[in-house]
Amino acid sequence: MGTFDDILGHGESLVKNEDALDFEFIPKILPHREKEQRYLATCIKPLFMERTGRNLLIHGPPGIGKTVATKHVLKELEDKTDDIHVIYLNCWQKNTSYKIVVEICDQLGFKFSQNKNTDELFKVIAQIVNKKAAVFAFDEIDKVEDLDFLYRLLENIYKKTIFLITNYKSWLDDLDERIRSRLTLELVEFKPYNALEVKAILKDRLKYAFVPGVWEDDALELAANKSAEIKDVRSGLFILKESAFQAELTASRKIQRGDVEKAISKLDNFTIKNSEDLEEEMQFIYGLVKENSGKKIGDLFEIYQQNEGKSSYKTFQRKIEKLSENKFISTKKQTGAGGNTTIVEKKLTDF
Numbered sequence: 001m002g003t004f005d006d007i008l009g010h011g012e013s014l015v016k017n018e019d020a021l022d023f024e025f026i027p028k029i030l031p032h033r034e035k036e037q038r039y040l041a042t043c044i045k046p047l048f049m050e051r052t053g054r055n056l057l058i059h060g061p062p063g064i065g066k067t068v069a070t071k072h073v074l075k076e077l078e079d080k081t082d083d084i085h086v087i088y089l090n091c092w093q094k095n096t097s098y099k100i101v102v103e104i105c106d107q108l109g110f111k112f113s114q115n116k117n118t119d120e121l122f123k124v125i126a127q128i129v130n131k132k133a134a135v136f137a138f139d140e141i142d143k144v145e146d147l148d149f150l151y152r153l154l155e156n157i158y159k160k161t162i163f164l165i166t167n168y169k170s171w172l173d174d175l176d177e178r179i180r181s182r183l184t185l186e187l188v189e190f191k192p193y194n195a196l197e198v199k200a201i202l203k204d205r206l207k208y209a210f211v212p213g214v215w216e217d218d219a220l221e222l223a224a225n226k227s228a229e230i231k232d233v234r235s236g237l238f239i240l241k242e243s244a245f246q247a248e249l250t251a252s253r254k255i256q257r258g259d260v261e262k263a264i265s266k267l268d269n270f271t272i273k274n275s276e277d278l279e280e281e282m283q284f285i286y287g288l289v290k291e292n293s294g295k296k297i298g299d300l301f302e303i304y305q306q307n308e309g310k311s312s313y314k315t316f317q318r319k320i321e322k323l324s325e326n327k328f329i330s331t332k333k334q335t336g337a338g339g340n341t342t343i344v345e346k347k348l349t350d351f
């Protein structure tokens, strides 16, 4: 029997709908974030009455529903009315004013962005949006390299609500006064879910994702407990998905405690953020680290330059720091004869 016959021959998958375990999946109902969603909706409400909306800084630790709750509200808004434009973008990916403005044009359905500069594109945006109103959500706002786009939106778009999303409330501390005073941000803190809430959310997700009855009770209990302990739903979803994968490796028709234990052992090396969200240059540097793990940062920079990398050493260092802060890679300080240096390493499970 061929390799695939062997693998596929063992009957159906345990997973009914793989997409439902994807981090981008938006469930129809979002339990335990009702209050936050109502608050976001309240900030948008003035736009329905021809007034301008309120602006929010949404903050809190990773994996606790900031992005999904915002997207959920925006989706409901789109279903409700055509009179308000809805723009959502992630600033890891679109990290300069120019890229952001091109993306906004794209989302507004303007197809002729090529060969136009930021000024020209911004005029297009104002022209389209000022006929109606708009909600702008900028996720991972702390990753953006300049805030010119924000200043322009504040100055030139009349009826709008702006949501800024970040893990770091302290991002506000360094905010340019001109922007801060125009934004008049309100703050919404997303607090981590408690253990019961995490368990309920994961159990709810099971219904979408798995064939009924494939989870042994004690296996599910372990997965839920571990997720509750780390207070982060994204890691919880990783455990569910990885446990199913482990069970399928042994062609088991049930997901058992041992499978969950294996999944949990991989958790340390799991990158909590989604690497597809990284913009091109970050992807490039991330790729170099994976290929050259364990090198000193200076040597890595040389490799970067040999591969046509254009950033200065300082910028390169900052990007390595950001990748490390978000647990895509790890760095450690080393003291040697030549002084201190940083060793840059990939995660063990990255290939």
Ligand SMILES: Nc1ncnc2c1ncn2[C@@H]1O[C@H](COP(=O)(O)OP(=O)(O)OP(=O)(O)O)[C@@H](O)[C@H]1O
Pocket (backbone or CB within 6 Å): 022, 023, 024, 025, 026, 027, 029, 030, 031, 032, 033, 060, 061, 062, 063, 064, 065, 066, 067, 068, 069, 166, 167, 201, 233, 234, 237, 272, 273
């Ligand atoms: N209340 C909830 N109900 C169902 N799924 C949820 C809920 N909260 C979070 N999730 C799921 O958990 C995962 C992480 O949530 P989300 O991406 O919104 O986190 P986040 O707070 O934006 O984290 P980060 O700061 O890392 O971006 C997503 O897959 C999301 O669908």
Ligand SMILES: [Mg+2]
Pocket (backbone or CB within 6 Å): 066, 067, 068, 139
């Ligand atoms: Mg998020």
